[in-house]
Structure formats: structure tokens, C-alpha cells
Amino acid sequence: MPAKDAGRGLTAGAFASLLTRLDPDAERAGSAYEHLRRALVSFFAWRGAATPEDCADETLDRLATRLDDGVAVEDVPRFARGIARMVLLEHWRRPDVRGVPLEELGSGPATVTEAPDDDALPQCLDRCLDELAPESRGLILEYYGGEGRSRIDRRKRMAQARGASENALRSRAQRLRDQLERCITRCMASPVGDTKS
Amino acid sequence: MRPDLDDAALRRYLLGLLPEAEAEALEEAYFARSDVLERVRGVEGDLLDDYASGRLEPGEKGAFESRYLASAPLRERVVAARALRLATADKRGPAVRLVAPVRWRVPLAIAAGLLVAVLAFWIRPPRSPQVTSASVPPDSAGPLETPLPRSAVPVGPSGAPTPTTSARQTATRPLVLALSPVLLRGQERPAQLRIPDGTDTVVLELEGDPALVPPSVSALQAIVKTVEGGPVWLGDARRMTDARRPSLLASAGVPAERLGPGDYLLTLSVRGPADGTLYSYFFRVGR
Numbered sequence: 001m002p003a004k005d006a007g008r009g010l011t012a013g014a015f016a017s018l019l020t021r022l023d024p025d026a027e028r029a030g031s032a033y034e035h036l037r038r039a040l041v042s043f044f045a046w047r048g049a050a051t052p053e054d055c056a057d058e059t060l061d062r063l064a065t066r067l068d069d070g071v072a073v074e075d076v077p078r079f080a081r082g083i084a085r086m087v088l089l090e091h092w093r094r095p096d097v098r099g100v101p102l103e104e105l106g107s108g109p110a111t112v113t114e115a116p117d118d119d120a121l122p123q124c125l126d127r128c129l130d131e132l133a134p135e136s137r138g139l140i141l142e143y144y145g146g147e148g149r150s151r152i153d154r155r156k157r158m159a160q161a162r163g164a165s166e167n168a169l170r171s172r173a174q175r176l177r178d179q180l181e182r183c184i185t186r187c188m189a190s191p192v193g194d195t196k197s
Numbered sequence: 198m199r200p201d202l203d204d205a206a207l208r209r210y211l212l213g214l215l216p217e218a219e220a221e222a223l224e225e226a227y228f229a230r231s232d233v234l235e236r237v238r239g240v241e242g243d244l245l246d247d248y249a250s251g252r253l254e255p256g257e258k259g260a261f262e263s264r265y266l267a268s269a270p271l272r273e274r275v276v277a278a279r280a281l282r283l284a285t286a287d288k289r290g291p292a293v294r295l296v297a298p299v300r301w302r303v304p305l306a307i308a309a310g311l312l313v314a315v316l317a318f319w320i321r322p323p324r325s326p327q328v329t330s331a332s333v334p335p336d337s338a339g340p341l342e343t344p345l346p347r348s349a350v351p352v353g354p355s356g357a358p359t360p361t362t363s364a365r366q367t368a369t370r371p372l373v374l375a376l377s378p379v380l381l382r383g384q385e386r387p388a389q390l391r392i393p394d395g396t397d398t399v400v401l402e403l404e405g406d407p408a409l410v411p412p413s414v415s416a417l418q419a420i421v422k423t424v425e426g427g428p429v430w431l432g433d434a435r436r437m438t439d440a441r442r443p444s445l446l447a448s449a450g451v452p453a454e455r456l457g458p459g460d461y462l463l464t465l466s467v468r469g470p471a472d473g474t475l476y477s478y479f480f481r482v483g484r
Contacts, residue, residue, distance in 0.1 A: 035231040035234065038234060039227055039228045042238065045268070045270045045271055048264065048267065048268050048271075049268075050268065052270050077225075077228040078225060078228065081225060121276065121279065121283075122283070124280070125280040125283065125284055129284060140281070141284055141285050144242070144282075144285050146285075147246075147250065167232060167236075170235060170239045171235050174239060174242065177242055177277070177281070180277060180281065181274060184273075184277050184280055185273045188276065
């Protein structure tokens with residue numbers, strides 16, 4: 001259960017309202033919440049938001065508050081998506097994320113950010129792969145190896161060998177990929193290549 | 198989710214190419230169902246891997262770069278995909294693979310999808326015959342002509358000045374930075390440049406396959422953005438021809454004051470209402 005989210009500025013009552021509306025069963029409500037948050041983060045990332053996690057949390061805060069206020073909501077995920085679209089619009093209106101039309105560029109120097117050091121990537125990759133269990137490391141390298149038809153066939157064989165469905169295997173590979181991605185991002189952002197948050 | 202939204206449609210969504218109504222329907226579906234979200238994320242993983250492997254079609258590549266390289270969170274996924282690609286390219290051991298030299302492949306093979314990131318620097322005295330014929334042709338004068346920089350220091354892959362140059366090179370030696378289309382940032386290190394105080398302009402020579410460039414009646418333009426998508430500069434790209442460098446397409450003079458430290462994406466395109474993107478290039482300005 002994402003207890004940390006309850007301390008984000010939401011009242012405990014609002015957070016409880018959200019969970020209850022997602023599912024009366026506490027365990028399933030937790031899963032539904034995690035899915036909704038993943039969907040929101042993905043939505044904001046794919047729509048080009050600069051801070052998808054923050055936008056997702058803002059959306060969840062507003063959703064929970066509205067539910068706690070007693071607003072009649074028939075379809076929570078659909079309602080959440082509506083709020084997300086509003087949050088995205090507001091996000092784009094913020095001066096710090098709004099782009100400037102090229103034609104309106106002044107003579108001042110551009111503001112840019114320092115890029116990560118590409119030299120760090122191989123080291124970070126090695127460290128992050130080492131953090132995975134051997135079986136997980138083998139799975140992710142095999143799942144994402146190859147290309148085209150051979151990759152599809154390989155994944156089928158992998159699923160059969162593990163007695164799992166292709167969807168289940170895909171979910172597992174995706175989770176490992178997410179884990180690896182987070183690790184590499186942390187490592188690349190760290191001046192000493194630290195992989196711990 | 199609509200039954201006709203297959204993996205190809207999901208891919209178009211991720212590239213921003215799906216009609217808005219269909220995109221909204223898909224979003225509604227993945228908000229409601231975790232299996233749909235997982236499926237889209239799976240398609241995204243393959244899309245990222247295809248980019249990292251240089252397997253995207255030119256149209257997809259442009260859409261991908263304008264979306265995934267313009268956003269810091271998505272760019273992190275590109276970096277992770279690069280890493281994963283390197284790790285899966287050869288399972289004998291990532292450390293061995295990653296330090297192996299990357300060969301330069303001929304630009305004419307770019308259209309076939311090869312990954313090439315070839316970066317080269319030329320230091321030439323101004324007004325020399327070589328510069329005149331190769332980088333600043335006599336007919337290049339015009340309203341957008343920009344002076345050559347008084348000085349600049351290219352840096353090697355390690356970030357240090359290259360052996361042929363130094364930070365104290367004479368102020369009258371201009372730097373021309375030649376860029377080959379980079380299909381995968383980081384397959385090799387980007388072209389790097391250190392710009393000393395007093396430099397007016399950085400001249401970027403843009404290479405590619407001349408066969409893909411439309412006839413000379415079409416004006417070319419260059420757009421420079423930060424890799425986060427922040428606008429930096431827009432201007433004409435002058436067509437270039439040099440028998441010794443058949444892959445040289447055009448050059449663009451970018452005011453040095455616009456190029457602070459950081460990574461940049463330059464897009465070469467045909468000027469016009471339609472999307473006439475020809476090539477993208479990466480380069481880095483160091484401190």
C-alpha cells in the first residue's frame with residue numbers, strides 16, 4: 001500500500017475515499033491504485049510532460065479530494081483521465097516548461113542543461129545488471145535480445161519454457177526493464193555512479 | 198480498447214502519429230485496464246529497442262526523436278534502451294562489448310538503417326583554398342551568411358582537447374564542426390565542442406546522403422534545439438558541394454552565444470509547410 005502518498009498533502013480521509021472507490025477490498029484497492037498511478041505517469045510521459053511523476057501525483061490529489069468532497073463519480077479511471085488532461089494543460093501553461101516559438105527568440109543565450117557523461121553508461125549498465133538476480137538478468141537479456149520474427153519466436157519459447165503466458169512474461173520483463181531503467185537513471189545522475197537512491 | 202488498435206497503432210500513439218480521437222480511446226482503455234497499459238509499455242520497449250538498434254524507418258525516426266529526445270523522462274528511457282541494446286548485442290559480457298570500438302559506417306548506408314554516429318573536426322585557416330571550396334563556398338554570401346568563429350577548441354572523446362588543437366590556438370583559426378547524421382545518440386560520443394570567449398559563430402557542416410536531398414530550388418533550413426526541446430536557433434542551411442566530400446550537404450552558421458554548455462539536436466529540413474525533415478544531428482558543447 002502506498003502509504004507515503006497519504007502524506008503528500010492529502011487528508012487521510014481523502015486518500016481512504018480514493019482507495020475505497022477503487023475497490024472495497026483493501027488489497028485490490030492497492031493494486032488498482034498502483035495501476036492508476038502507473039497509467040497517469042505513462043500518460044504524462046507520453047504526452048511530453050517534463051515532470052510526469054509530479055503531474056500524476058497532482059492528479060491523484062485532486063481526484064481524491066473530489067471524491068472526498070462527495071462528487072458523484074461513476075467511472076473513476078475515466079474521471080482521473082479527465083483531471084489528468086486538465087493537469088497537463090496547466091503544466092504546459094507554466095512558464096518554466098513552456099517553449100518559446102523559434103521566431104520569438106531573442107538575442108540572449110539559450111538556457112541548456114549539462115548532459116550526462118556517456119562514459120558512465122557502460123559502468124552503470126554493469127553495476128545495474130549486477131544488482132539483478134542471475135535469473136532476472138538472464139531473462140531480461142534474453143527477452144530483449146534479437147529482433148523481428150526471431151525475437152517473437154524466442155519470446156514464445158521463453159513463455160512455454162517457464163509455463164507462463166506471453167502476457168505474464170511480458171509483464172515480468174517490463175518490470176525488470178523498469179527496474180534497470182531506474183537504476184541506470186540514478187547511476188547516470190550520480191557523480192560517482194551510485195545506483196542507490 | 199478498440200479491436201483495430203494493433204501493435205502498429207500503439208506504436209503510432211507513442212510516436213504521436215495516432216489521430217487524437219483514437220489516442221483518447223486508447224488512453225481511456227489503458228487507464229481502465231492494466232493489461233492494456235502493459236501492452237502499450239511492451240510496444241514502447243520494442244520501439245525504444247528498434248531506435249537503439251537503428252531499425253526505425255526515416256519517418257518513424259524523426260517522430261521518435263522529436264518526442265523521445267525532447268523530454269527528459271523519455272530520454273532516460275532512450276538511455277536505458279541504449280544500455281540494454283549494448284547488453285543484449287553480445288552476451289559474452291557487457292564490459293567487453295561496451296569498450297569495443299565502434300566502426301564508422303558509410304553515410305550512404307544510413308537510409309538502410311545503419312547506426313552511424315560519425316563526428317569529425319576540421320581546423321582550417323580562413324580564406325584558404327580548402328575552406329573556400331569545402332566549407333564556405335564563394336556563392337554562399339547572403340542575408341544569412343555568418344562570419345566564421347575567431348576561435349574554437351574541439352575536444353576529443355575524453356573531453357580533452359584533441360592532439361591537433363589546444364585551448365591556446367590562435368584566435369584567427371576558425372573551427373568548422375562536421376556532423377554526420379546521428380541515428381543513435383551515444384552509439385558513439387557526440388561531436389564535442391568547446392567555445393572560447395569571443396567566438397562569434399560556430400559553423401556546422403551537415404553530412405548525409407545527397408540523393409535524399411531535393412533539387413536545389415528547395416531551400417534548406419536548420420533548427421537547433423536543446424535535447425530537452427528548448428528552441429535555440431532557426432536559420433538557413435546553405436547547400437554545399439565538394440567533390441572530395443560527396444556526403445557534405447549543407448552548412449549552418451549558429452551564433453556562438455546561443456550555444457551554452459549542453460547537448461543539442463539539429464534538424465536539417467526542406468523549408469516549407471510540410472514536414473521535410475531530412476536528417477538530425479547531435480552535438481555537445483562543453484564548458
